[in-house]
Structure formats: structure tokens, C-alpha cells
Amino acid sequence: MEATPRPSINIMTALLLLSLHGFIGPAAxxxxxxxxxxxxxxxxxxxxxxxxxxxxxxxxxxxxxxxxxxxxxxxxxxxxxxxxxxxxxxxxxxxxxxxxxxxxxxxxxxxxxxxxxxxxxxxxxxxxxxxxxxxxxxxxxxxxxxxxxxxxxxxxxxxxxxxxxxxxxxxxxxxxxxxxxxxxxxxxxxxxxxxxxxxxxxxxxxxxxxxxxxxxxxxxxxxxxxxxxxxxxxxxxxxxxxxxxxxxxxxxxxxxxxxxxxxxxxxxxxxxxxxxxxxxxxxxxxxxxxxxxxxxxxxxxxxxxxxxxxxxxxxxxxxxxxxxxxSYGILLMETFTGKGPTDEMFSGEESLKRWVKNSLPDAVGDVLDAKLLSREELTAAKLECVSTILELAAHCCTELPGERKGMNDVLAKLEKIRTVLGQM
Missing domain, CATH: 3.80.10.10 (Ribonuclease Inhibitor)
Structure with missing residues (x-):
């Protein structure tokens, strides 16, 4: 009498059956x-x-x-x-x-x-x-x-x-x-x-x-x-x-x-x-x-x-x-705002200047780079110093060259501001 052929099973079925009987439990x-x-x-x-x-x-x-x-x-x-x-x-x-x-x-x-x-x-x-x-x-x-x-x-x-x-x-x-x-x-x-x-x-x-x-x-x-x-x-x-x-x-x-x-x-x-x-x-x-x-x-x-x-x-x-x-005026604006003329919110230097000028003198906290001063450090006196710096930057960037401050005057003004900040 011929033996009854065993049904074929695929590999995945075999693995499933073995796992149910605990033979591959650790791998599973x-x-x-x-x-x-x-x-x-x-x-x-x-x-x-x-x-x-x-x-x-x-x-x-x-x-x-x-x-x-x-x-x-x-x-x-x-x-x-x-x-x-x-x-x-x-x-x-x-x-x-x-x-x-x-x-x-x-x-x-x-x-x-x-x-x-x-x-x-x-x-x-x-x-x-x-x-x-x-x-x-x-x-x-x-x-x-x-x-x-x-x-x-x-x-x-x-x-x-x-x-x-x-x-x-x-x-x-x-x-x-x-x-x-x-x-x-x-x-x-x-x-x-x-x-x-x-x-x-x-x-x-x-x-x-x-x-x-x-x-x-x-x-x-x-x-x-x-x-x-x-x-x-x-x-x-x-x-x-x-x-x-x-x-x-x-x-x-x-x-x-x-x-x-x-x-x-x-x-x-x-x-x-x-x-x-x-x-x-x-x-x-x-x-x-x-x-x-x-x-x-x-x-x-x-x-x-x-x-x-x-x-x-x-x-x-x-x-x-x-x-x-x-150029130095633009650099000051970049340094204190953390923004540059190529920032996606601007279309060039004119937009950066306008943004800074519109913040003066009472809203400089809105444009100040948060990395420079935290909200806890942002006293009224320090805000006034920042406002003075940005006003100076704006004067540096006036359209007519003859109306711009000289570099020596700018550096002297910044030195005075630094002295004031050092005393705070």
C-alpha cells in the first residue's frame, strides 16, 4: 500500500508551527x-x-x-x-x-x-x-x-x-x-x-x-x-x-x-x-x-x-x-539683531534698515537678538544703551555720505556706551 503523500508547507508556515511549540522561542x-x-x-x-x-x-x-x-x-x-x-x-x-x-x-x-x-x-x-x-x-x-x-x-x-x-x-x-x-x-x-x-x-x-x-x-x-x-x-x-x-x-x-x-x-x-x-x-x-x-x-x-x-x-x-x-552701520545692525540683509524676512539692506529704524526708540526689545540678552537681563538701562547703539547704526547708514558720522566719532561713541554697560 502506497504511503499517503505529506502536504507541502512553506517556510513561513513551518517557522510559525515551530514557534508555537517553543522551538524558536529565544529568536522570536x-x-x-x-x-x-x-x-x-x-x-x-x-x-x-x-x-x-x-x-x-x-x-x-x-x-x-x-x-x-x-x-x-x-x-x-x-x-x-x-x-x-x-x-x-x-x-x-x-x-x-x-x-x-x-x-x-x-x-x-x-x-x-x-x-x-x-x-x-x-x-x-x-x-x-x-x-x-x-x-x-x-x-x-x-x-x-x-x-x-x-x-x-x-x-x-x-x-x-x-x-x-x-x-x-x-x-x-x-x-x-x-x-x-x-x-x-x-x-x-x-x-x-x-x-x-x-x-x-x-x-x-x-x-x-x-x-x-x-x-x-x-x-x-x-x-x-x-x-x-x-x-x-x-x-x-x-x-x-x-x-x-x-x-x-x-x-x-x-x-x-x-x-x-x-x-x-x-x-x-x-x-x-x-x-x-x-x-x-x-x-x-x-x-x-x-x-x-x-x-x-x-x-x-x-x-x-x-x-x-x-x-x-x-x-x-x-x-x-x-x-x-x-558698512559698519549695517554690521552693527546685524550684530545686535542677529539678522542680516539676506534674511528671508528682508529684501535687502533697505528692509533691514527700515526694520531697525521703526523699532527706535521704544521697541528695540522686539528686534534685539535674544542671544545677547535674556528677558531677565533686559533692564531699562540696558535697553536704552541698545537703543543708542542702533540709533548710531542708523546714522551711519544715511543715504548721503556727507551726513554720515565719521568713523572716529562712531568708535568714540561706542567706547562710551561700553563704559556705561561695564558699570551696570
């Missing part, structure tokens, strides 16, 4: 330890937070609720719903970062911007191999920039600005081939600018402003770069600008080198940066004449050359040595 349960590991890592972070003024984490991050429903947490739809985003920006949190955060192995987005975290960045964060966005800006981290950042193979956006990082820029950062935005501004970094940093193949924005960097501008970019913005303002950079500065920067839109110690002439080759929209060279030691070739920059809508040793400045056919005062 693997997803639970995974999300539990994420939960444990985040609870470790909660334990390292010493101040949570809004009680956002203390009341929400509890073991009785799903991690994926916690405030600031986003989970993916695949890979057993692992944590993919951590966003605790602007929550007023204080504390340190625990090493357990390195166990968030599916994390792609890490943002703790504008809190008061301190200490150092734990080396265990180098285990976050899927990380693409990393921002700790606006905190109180210190120490050297960790070289292990170069071991993050997918990192695109790195924001370490507005902290207390010191030392030099690590050479290893030049090896992050996926990097598109690098912001190390507002720290205490010293040393020179690494030439190879401009050869990061996908880098579009580099901001090293407000540090203690010295030395010369790197003389060349060795390969064509997609850079859009270079900001090295407010450092101690010196020497002359390279004649070939635009040679391999066909896409450059913003070049910000104000508040340094550059000298020599302004290179006429800057006209080769055809996409340039803002050129800021104010408060340096440039000398000579302003190159006529800059007139070929048809997209240029912001030109800042004030407080240098240049002979003459032309505006609307009027040549005046007070043209630099005009």
Missing part, C-alpha cells in the same frame, strides 16, 4: 530585549539629568509607558521599532551624557540643542554607526573635540557650536567623507585651519567663527568643492588672502572673514566666485583699492568692507571715504 523574543536596551539607555540619561524645569522627562519617561511614546523620542517602523531619533532641544535640561547612550544602535538623529548639559562627550557615542545628525550646540561641553567623531560612517550634520570646546581641530574630522555641514563656531578652539578640511567631498557649510584660530587662510583647495558658505569671522587669522581663493569654489555663496587681522589687498580673483551673494571682509587690515572686478558679481547683495584701510568707496556713483561707515 529577540525584539523585546532590543527595545528594552533602548529603554535602559534612555533611563540612564534621565538619571544623569539634574534639572528638568518643565518636568518633561520625570513625568513622561516612565517604565509604564512605551519608549516610542516618550517625549522627544521617535521610533522607526522597521527593525522592531527601535529608537531612531532623540530630540530634547530647548527643554532647559541640565546634566551629563551617560555612556549608555552608545547602545542606541539604530539612532540616526541626536539633538540636545540649547540646554545646559556639561562635561565631555562619552566615547561610547562612537558606537552610533547609523548617526546622521548630531547637535549639541548651545550647551556647556568642554575639552577637546573628540577624534572618534571620524568613526561615524554616516554623519552628515555636525553642530558643536556655542560650547566650551578647546584645543585644536582634530585632523581626523577631515576623514568624515559624508559630512555636509560642520559648525564649530563659538568655542575656544586655537591653532590653524586645516587645509584638508576643505577637501571633505560633500561639505557645503563650514563655520569656524568666534574662536581663537590663527595663522593664514589655506592657500588652495586641492579639488573642486561643493562649499556654499565659509565663515571664519571673529578669529585671529592673518596674512593675505590667496589669489586663487575661488579657483575650486564654483558654488560659493557666502564668504565671511570679518573681525580678523587679514592684510594686503582684496584679491580681484574673488570675482571668479560667480555665485557669491555675501562677501564680508569688515574689520581687518585690508589696504589698497576695492577691485573693480567685484562689480561682475551679479548675484552679490551683501558687501561688507568697513573698518579697513581702503582709499575710497563708491555707492550710486558717489565716491566717499565714509562708505566704510555705512
Amino acid at each position: 523574543m529577540a525584539e523585546q530585549p532590543s527595545i528594552s536596551a533602548d529603554q535602559a539607555s534612555l533611563l540612564a540619561l534621565k538619571q544623569h539629568i539634574t534639572d528638568d524645569p518643565e518636568d518633561l522627562l520625570s513625568t513622561n519617561w516612565t517604565e509604564t509607558t512605551s519608549v516610542c511614546n516618550w517625549v522627544g523620542i521617535t521610533c522607526g517602523t522597521t527593525h522592531t521599532s527601535r529608537v531612531t531619533r532623540l530630540n530634547l532641544a530647548c527643554m532647559g535640561l541640565s546634566g551629563t551624557l551617560p555612556p549608555q547612550l552608545g547602545n542606541l544602535s539604530f539612532l540616526a538623529y541626536f539633538n540636545i540643542t540649547n540646554n545646559t548639559f556639561h562635561g565631555s562627550l562619552p566615547v561610547e557615542l562612537s558606537h552610533l554607526r547609523r548617526l546622521q545628525y548630531f547637535s549639541v550646540r548651545g550647551n556647556f561641553f568642554e575639552g577637546e573635540i573628540p577624534p572618534w567623531l571620524a568613526s561615524l560612517p554616516r554623519l552628515k550634520y555636525l553642530f558643536l557650536n556655542a560650547n566650551g570646546f578647546s584645543g585644536t581641530i582634530p585632523e581626523s574630522i577631515c576623514n568624515v567623507s559624508t559630512l555636509q555641514t560642520l559648525d564649530l563656531s563659538e568655542n575656544q578652539l586655537a591653532g590653524t585651519i586645516l587645509p584638508l578640511i576643505f577637501n571633505i567631498p560633500l561639505l557645503k557649510v563650514i563655520d569656524l567663527s568666534n574662536n581663537q584660530l590663527s595663522g593664514a587662510m589655506p592657500s588652495s583647495v586641492f579639488s573642486e568643492s561643493p562649499l556654499l558658505d565659509i565663515d571664519h569671522s571673529s578669529n585671529s587669522l592673518s596674512g593675505v588672502l590667496p589669489q586663487n581663493i575661488c579657483g575650486n569654489l564654483p558654488n560659493l555663496q557666502g564668504l565671511f572673514l570679518s573681525f580678523n587681522q587679514f592684510s594686503g589687498g582684496i584679491p580681484s580673483s574673488l570675482s571668479e566666485c560667480r555665485q557669491l551673494q555675501v562677501l564680508a571682509l569688515s574689520v581687518n587690515n585690508f589696504s589698497g583699492t576695492i577691485p573693480r572686478e567685484l562689480g561682475n558679481l551679479t548675484l552679490l547683495n551683501g558687501l561688507y568692507l568697513g573698518v579697513n584701510n581702503l582709499i575710497e568707496y563708491g555707492s550710486g556713483g558717489v565716491v566717499s571715504t565714509r562708505g566704510d561707515v555705512y
Whole structure:
């Protein structure tokens, strides 16, 4: 008698049957330890937070609720719903970062911007191999920039600005081939600018402003770069600008080198940066004449050359040595409002000037950059000083050159204001 043929079953059915009988129980349960590991890592972070003024984490991050429903947490739809985003920006949190955060192995987005975290960045964060966005800006981290950042193979956006990082820029950062935005501004970094940093193949924005960097501008970019913005303002950079500065920067839109110690002439080759929209060279030691070739920059809508040793400045056919005062007035407005003529709310310098003038004298608090003075620090006396500064800026920007204040008068007035502020 022939044996009855057994019915065929597919692999998925077989696995299901085996799981029901407990044969693959440990594998089937693997997803639970995974999300539990994420939960444990985040609870470790909660334990390292010493101040949570809004009680956002203390009341929400509890073991009785799903991690994926916690405030600031986003989970993916695949890979057993692992944590993919951590966003605790602007929550007023204080504390340190625990090493357990390195166990968030599916994390792609890490943002703790504008809190008061301190200490150092734990080396265990180098285990976050899927990380693409990393921002700790606006905190109180210190120490050297960790070289292990170069071991993050997918990192695109790195924001370490507005902290207390010191030392030099690590050479290893030049090896992050996926990097598109690098912001190390507002720290205490010293040393020179690494030439190879401009050869990061996908880098579009580099901001090293407000540090203690010295030395010369790197003389060349060795390969064509997609850079859009270079900001090295407010450092101690010196020497002359390279004649070939635009040679391999066909896409450059913003070049910000104000508040340094550059000298020599302004290179006429800057006209080769055809996409340039803002050129800021104010408060340096440039000398000579302003190159006529800059007139070929048809997209240029912001030109800042004030407080240098240049002979003459032309505006609307009027040549005046007070043209630099005009640029300085715009610079003052930018500094105290945090806005520039190219801000999306404006259509140019005239709109910026009008916005500032309309705030005078009683509404300067509405235009003042919140980063300069918090609401608690904004006393009537300080507001009066700010109003005086912005009124001075407006006088610098009057249309007729002969009606503008002289640069010596402007600086003397600012010195008096600084003295008054120092006594408050």
C-alpha cells in the first residue's frame, strides 16, 4: 500500500508551527530585549539629568509607558521599532551624557540643542554607526573635540557650536567623507585651519567663527568643492588672502572673514566666485583699492568692507571715504539683531534698515537678538544703551555720505556706551 503523500508547507508556515511549540522561542523574543536596551539607555540619561524645569522627562519617561511614546523620542517602523531619533532641544535640561547612550544602535538623529548639559562627550557615542545628525550646540561641553567623531560612517550634520570646546581641530574630522555641514563656531578652539578640511567631498557649510584660530587662510583647495558658505569671522587669522581663493569654489555663496587681522589687498580673483551673494571682509587690515572686478558679481547683495584701510568707496556713483561707515552701520545692525540683509524676512539692506529704524526708540526689545540678552537681563538701562547703539547704526547708514558720522566719532561713541554697560 502506497504511503499517503505529506502536504507541502512553506517556510513561513513551518517557522510559525515551530514557534508555537517553543522551538524558536529565544529568536522570536529577540525584539523585546532590543527595545528594552533602548529603554535602559534612555533611563540612564534621565538619571544623569539634574534639572528638568518643565518636568518633561520625570513625568513622561516612565517604565509604564512605551519608549516610542516618550517625549522627544521617535521610533522607526522597521527593525522592531527601535529608537531612531532623540530630540530634547530647548527643554532647559541640565546634566551629563551617560555612556549608555552608545547602545542606541539604530539612532540616526541626536539633538540636545540649547540646554545646559556639561562635561565631555562619552566615547561610547562612537558606537552610533547609523548617526546622521548630531547637535549639541548651545550647551556647556568642554575639552577637546573628540577624534572618534571620524568613526561615524554616516554623519552628515555636525553642530558643536556655542560650547566650551578647546584645543585644536582634530585632523581626523577631515576623514568624515559624508559630512555636509560642520559648525564649530563659538568655542575656544586655537591653532590653524586645516587645509584638508576643505577637501571633505560633500561639505557645503563650514563655520569656524568666534574662536581663537590663527595663522593664514589655506592657500588652495586641492579639488573642486561643493562649499556654499565659509565663515571664519571673529578669529585671529592673518596674512593675505590667496589669489586663487575661488579657483575650486564654483558654488560659493557666502564668504565671511570679518573681525580678523587679514592684510594686503582684496584679491580681484574673488570675482571668479560667480555665485557669491555675501562677501564680508569688515574689520581687518585690508589696504589698497576695492577691485573693480567685484562689480561682475551679479548675484552679490551683501558687501561688507568697513573698518579697513581702503582709499575710497563708491555707492550710486558717489565716491566717499565714509562708505566704510555705512558698512559698519549695517554690521552693527546685524550684530545686535542677529539678522542680516539676506534674511528671508528682508529684501535687502533697505528692509533691514527700515526694520531697525521703526523699532527706535521704544521697541528695540522686539528686534534685539535674544542671544545677547535674556528677558531677565533686559533692564531699562540696558535697553536704552541698545537703543543708542542702533540709533548710531542708523546714522551711519544715511543715504548721503556727507551726513554720515565719521568713523572716529562712531568708535568714540561706542567706547562710551561700553563704559556705561561695564558699570551696570
